[in-house]
Amino acid sequence: MPSPTRRPFRLYLVIAAVALALLAAWWFTGRDGEAAGAYRTATVERGDVRVVISATGTLRATTTVDVGSQVSGQVLEVLADYNDRVTQGQAIARLDPAPFQTRLDQAEADLASARASVNEARASVTNAEADYRRKRDLVERQLIARSEADLALAARDQARARVVSAEAAVRQRQAAVGNARLDVDYTVIRSPVDGVVLLRDIEPGQTVAASFQTPVLFQIAEDLAQMQIDLSVDEADVGQIREGLPVSFTVDAYPDRQFSGEVRQVRLAATATSNVITYPVVVQVQNADLSLLPGMTASAEIVVDGREGVLRVPNAALRYTPPDAPRSGRPGAEGRPRGAPGSMTPGARPGNAGAAAAGRGGASRTLWVLEGKTPQAVPVQVGVSDGTMTEVTGVQEGQQVVVGQERPAE
Incomplete structure (x- = not known):
C-alpha cells in the first residue's frame, strides 16, 4: 500500500503533465492560427x-556684374561697402588721377603745337601761291624761264601737302587728348547697373593693376527681388522636365518655410562628374521680401506630374x-x-x-x-x-x- 507521503508527489506529476500538454497544444495550434x-x-x-524630381542647387541673383578697373593706379578712396545700394553711374571708388592728369596736360600741349603748325603751313601755302602767280605772269611775258614757274608750282603743291599733314597731326593729337581724358575719367570707378554690392575687394592705398585679367574689385547684384536656382538634374530625369513646371524648395535658413518657383530653362551644357551626367536646370524665383540670399543651398522638387x-x-x-x-x-x-x-x-x-x-x-x-x-x-x-x-x-x-x-x- 503506497505511503501517504508519495500520493501528493504523484498528484503533482499528473498536474504538471497536463499543463505541459495544454501548453504544447497552444503552441502548435493557437499560436499558428494567431500568426497566420x-x-x-x-x-x-x-x-x-505628385510625381517629383528632387535636386539641389545654389541661389544666385539673375544678373551679377563684376566691376574692375580700366586703368592702373593707387586707390584714393572707396565710396561703397558691402550691401550698399548703388545706382547706375554712381562713383564707388577713386584712383589717384595725378599721373593721368599730367598725361592729359601733355597731350593738350601737343595738340596746341599741332594747331600752330597748321596755321604755319597755311601761311606757307598763301606765300607759295602768291609766288607762283607772279612767276606765271612773268613766264607769259617771257621775262623768266618756264623752269622757274615750274619750281614755284611745285613749292605751292608742297605747301598744300604740309597743310594736310599738319591737319592730320591735329586730329591725331585730338585723339591723344581724348584718350588721356578718358584715362582721367576712368580713375573714378562707377557702378554699371542699379543693384546691391555683394563683394568689395578693394581698400584705400591699394594699387590696382589693370591687365588682360583685371581683378574683380566689386560684385554687384542687379535685382535681388528676381533670383534663380541653378539645379543639377540627372540625365535619367531631365527628359521629363520642361519650361514652366512648378518647383517647390526649401533652404536651411528657413526650414519650416516652403518657397516656390518655376522652371525657366533646361540647358544643354552637360557636366560629367564621376561618370554621372547632369544637366543644369534654371529655376526662376520671386524674392519680393528679400528673405532669400545669394549663395544659399536650395533643396528643390520639380513637380512633373500629379x-x-x-x-x-x-x-x-x-x-x-x-x-x-x-x-x-x-x-x-x-x-x-x-x-x-x-x-x-x-x-x-x-x-x-x-x-x-x-x-x-x-x-x-x-x-x-x-x-x-x-x-x-x-x-x-x-x-x-x-x-x-x-x-x-x-x-x-x-x-x-x-x-x-x-x-x-x-
Missing part, C-alpha cells in the same frame, strides 16, 4: 499623388503576395510596367531616378484586400506614383489592403 492572421494592413484613401483627389494605396500593398498564393497572382506575373512601383528601368540608377520613373503607370496589378481574416486578390489599374503612394482604380475607399504579414515569433 497577423496581417499588416493599410486603408485605401483618397488624396493627392493627380488630385484620387484613390491611392501604399506601394508596399502592390508588392505584397501571400506565401501560398498561386504563381499567377504574384505582382510580376501581369507584366510590371516600365517605371511602375517596385520596378527598375533597365540601365537606370537607383535613387531619385527610380522615384521619378515610378510616376509612369497604367498597368494591371493585384491588390490583396482583407475580407474578414482572409486576403482576397483584387485586380486594379495603377496610375502615377510618387515612390510611396500609387494611384489605383478598381477598389473602394476605406477597404483594407494587405501590406505585409507579421513573422511568427521564434
Whole structure:
C-alpha cells in the first residue's frame, strides 16, 4: 500500500503533465492560427499623388556684374561697402588721377603745337601761291624761264601737302587728348547697373593693376527681388522636365518655410562628374521680401506630374503576395510596367531616378484586400506614383489592403 507521503508527489506529476500538454497544444495550434492572421494592413484613401524630381542647387541673383578697373593706379578712396545700394553711374571708388592728369596736360600741349603748325603751313601755302602767280605772269611775258614757274608750282603743291599733314597731326593729337581724358575719367570707378554690392575687394592705398585679367574689385547684384536656382538634374530625369513646371524648395535658413518657383530653362551644357551626367536646370524665383540670399543651398522638387483627389494605396500593398498564393497572382506575373512601383528601368540608377520613373503607370496589378481574416486578390489599374503612394482604380475607399504579414515569433 503506497505511503501517504508519495500520493501528493504523484498528484503533482499528473498536474504538471497536463499543463505541459495544454501548453504544447497552444503552441502548435493557437499560436499558428494567431500568426497566420497577423496581417499588416493599410486603408485605401483618397488624396493627392505628385510625381517629383528632387535636386539641389545654389541661389544666385539673375544678373551679377563684376566691376574692375580700366586703368592702373593707387586707390584714393572707396565710396561703397558691402550691401550698399548703388545706382547706375554712381562713383564707388577713386584712383589717384595725378599721373593721368599730367598725361592729359601733355597731350593738350601737343595738340596746341599741332594747331600752330597748321596755321604755319597755311601761311606757307598763301606765300607759295602768291609766288607762283607772279612767276606765271612773268613766264607769259617771257621775262623768266618756264623752269622757274615750274619750281614755284611745285613749292605751292608742297605747301598744300604740309597743310594736310599738319591737319592730320591735329586730329591725331585730338585723339591723344581724348584718350588721356578718358584715362582721367576712368580713375573714378562707377557702378554699371542699379543693384546691391555683394563683394568689395578693394581698400584705400591699394594699387590696382589693370591687365588682360583685371581683378574683380566689386560684385554687384542687379535685382535681388528676381533670383534663380541653378539645379543639377540627372540625365535619367531631365527628359521629363520642361519650361514652366512648378518647383517647390526649401533652404536651411528657413526650414519650416516652403518657397516656390518655376522652371525657366533646361540647358544643354552637360557636366560629367564621376561618370554621372547632369544637366543644369534654371529655376526662376520671386524674392519680393528679400528673405532669400545669394549663395544659399536650395533643396528643390520639380513637380512633373500629379493627380488630385484620387484613390491611392501604399506601394508596399502592390508588392505584397501571400506565401501560398498561386504563381499567377504574384505582382510580376501581369507584366510590371516600365517605371511602375517596385520596378527598375533597365540601365537606370537607383535613387531619385527610380522615384521619378515610378510616376509612369497604367498597368494591371493585384491588390490583396482583407475580407474578414482572409486576403482576397483584387485586380486594379495603377496610375502615377510618387515612390510611396500609387494611384489605383478598381477598389473602394476605406477597404483594407494587405501590406505585409507579421513573422511568427521564434
